[in-house]
Amino acid sequence: MNQVIGSQSISFGVSPYLISSGSVVGSKESEGPLAKLFDMASQDDLFGAKTWEEAESNMQKEACILALGKAHIPPEKVRYLFGGDLLRQGIATSMGIEALQIPMFGLFGACSTSGEALALGAMCVAAGYGDYMLAVTSSHFGSAEKEFRFPLGYASQRPLSAHWTVTGSGAFLVGTEKSHIRISGVTIGKIVDYGLKDSQNMGACMAPAAVDTIMQNFKDFGRKAEDYDRIVTGDLGYVGQDILFDLIKKKGSDIRTMHLDCGMTIFDQKTQDTHAGGSGCGCAAVTLAAYVLPKIKKGEWKRVLFVPTGALMSTVSFNEGASVPGIAHAIVLEHC
C-alpha cells in the first residue's frame, strides 16, 4: 500500500524497480573522471547532426534506446514517457523522443528534471498505471550556451562561480520487473526563493532548495542524514556545496560525510577548467546512470537520496531583474 507521508512525500508499498539506464555524453565528459563509465561517448559533439539542438535530441533518443535495449524492452511496451530539457519549449525532448512513439508527458524543472521524471515514473508504476515507464533528460553545452548566453561575450571571463553545462543525456526505465535497485519513495519539492539574481552563480541559487527538500525528506520519512549512504545533489558545484553544508548545519544536521555532487564528480576541476563544476539536466542524469546506480546495484551503497536541483529562470526573467528561485525533488533509491 502506497503511503502519503508528511507534507510532501510518498512511500511506495510495492516499490517500483529502476530496471535499466542509458548514458550518452560528449567529448569533454569523456575526458573527465567518469570517462570509462558512460555507455556511449561521442567525440563529435554534434552527434552527426547539423545543429546543437538536433545533437541534443539525438543524445536523448540514443539514451532511451540504450536503456530499453539493456532491458530487452521494445518502446511499444513502455506505457508513458516523462522527459524534459533546458531549451525553450523543450524542443530537445520533443524532437528526440518523437521516433519512439511512446505516449509522453513533457516536463520542465530546469536541472531538477531528472528527479521530476523519475518521481512521476515511479508514482505511475506504483499506482498500477503501467509496467514500464521511461524517464529521460538531457543538456548540451552548445545548445545551452546558445539558449542562455547568446550572443556570447568576446573573450569575457567566466566567473569562478559559473558552471559548465554537461553535454549528456540519461534515460531510466522504471517498472515492475525485478532489478537490484528500487525507488522506495519520493519527496516533491516546493519553489524556494532567497531572492538571488546572479545567473552566473547557480549553485547559490539552488542550494536553499536542496536544503528544503533534503530536510523535508528527513522529516517526512523520520530519517536522519546517517540513514543514507550517499546524498547526491545534481549540480550545486563547489560554491553551492559550501552553502548547502552551512544551511543544513543551521538546521541541526550534517551531511558532509555522505554528500556527493554530480557537478563536482563529472569533471576534474583542476585540469578541465570547469570552475564551479558541471551543470544541466544531463549532469545529474548521466552521473546517476553511470556512477551512482552501479554502486547501488552492487550493494556498495544500500540507500541513496538523489536530489537534483533546478534554477528556475530564463534570459527574459533575468533581463527583467527577476530573482532565480530553485526547486529540488528527492528520490530514495535502495539496493535490493
Add this chain to the structure above:
Amino acid sequence: MNQVIGSQSISFGVSPYLISSGSVVGSKESEGPLAKLFDMASQDDLFGAKTWEEAESNMQKEACILALGKAHIPPEKVRYLFGGDLLRQGIATSMGIEALQIPMFGLFGACSTSGEALALGAMCVAAGYGDYMLAVTSSHFGSAEKEFRFPLGYASQRPLSAHWTVTGSGAFLVGTEKSHIRISGVTIGKIVDYGLKDSQNMGACMAPAAVDTIMQNFKDFGRKAEDYDRIVTGDLGYVGQDILFDLIKKKGSDIRTMHLDCGMTIFDQKTQDTHAGGSGCGCAAVTLAAYVLPKIKKGEWKRVLFVPTGALMSTVSFNEGASVPGIAHAIVLEHC
C-alpha cells in the same frame, strides 16, 4: 479499481472530482462572446505588473486563488500542483505559483498543457497520492508575441491561418471531495508529426494529433463519437477544424455535430479580427473553466471529451527548419 485500458488510456475506478475552477482573462477576452462567464476580467492587460511575463504570473496566481477560494481549500491542503505555460523555461508558472508554496511539477505541453496537468492531477488523486491537486496553465498575448514573434514585423499582415494568443489563465482543483463533475478517464497522447513547418498555421500542425488521440480514446474505451455530448478541442481554430473533420472522416468517424473548439468559441471572428481563432495554454483552460464545466455541472452535457492540443516548437527549431509536431491529451469529464 483503476484500469489501464488499450494502449494509452486509464479508466479510474473511483473517479476524482473536478471540484472547482478559476478563470482570469484580459481585455480582449472580456469583449468576446464569453465575456460574462469569466471569474475575473482585467481591463489592464498588465494586471498591475511592469512586464507581460509578470502579468501572466499574476493571472496564474489569481486563477489558483479563485479555484481554491471557491472550494474553501487553503493552499497548504493541496498536495501537488501541476502547471505550465508557453514561455521559455516556464517562467510564468514558476514566478506565478511560487507564493502558494505547494510542492510542484513543472510541465511543458505547449497548448495541450491544461490536458497534461488535469491528467496528472487526476491520476495522482485516483492513485491515493493526496486529496487535492491543483492544475494550472496560462498564456498572454503580450508575452507570447515577445516569445515567439519578436522582433515584430512592421505592419506585416498576419495570415488568415494565424491565431490570436488568449490572455488568460485557468486553474482547476481536482480531488476526492464530491462535486457534480468527475474525471472518469484519460488518454495520454503521442507526438504526431505530419512534417508541417508553418508556425503561422498551428491549426494544421495540431489537428493530426487531435485526431490520433480522439480515435485512440474511442478505441481504448470502446466508444464512438455519439457517446460524447461534446468533443472539445483547445485551439485548432477554423483551419484546424476543417482538417480535423476531414481526417476523422477518413478514419470512419464523424464528430461534426458534437465538436466545439475553444479557439473558435472565445472570440468573435467577425468583429474581433482574430483570424483562425484564439490559441495558447490559456485558451482551452479558461473556456473549459468558464463555459464547458458549468454545462457539465448542470447536466446539460453528460459526458464531454476535453482534448487540448499543443504545437511543439520554438523560434530556434522553427528557424532551423524543423517541423512542428503536435500532441494532444484527452480528459473524459462526466456529470454526476
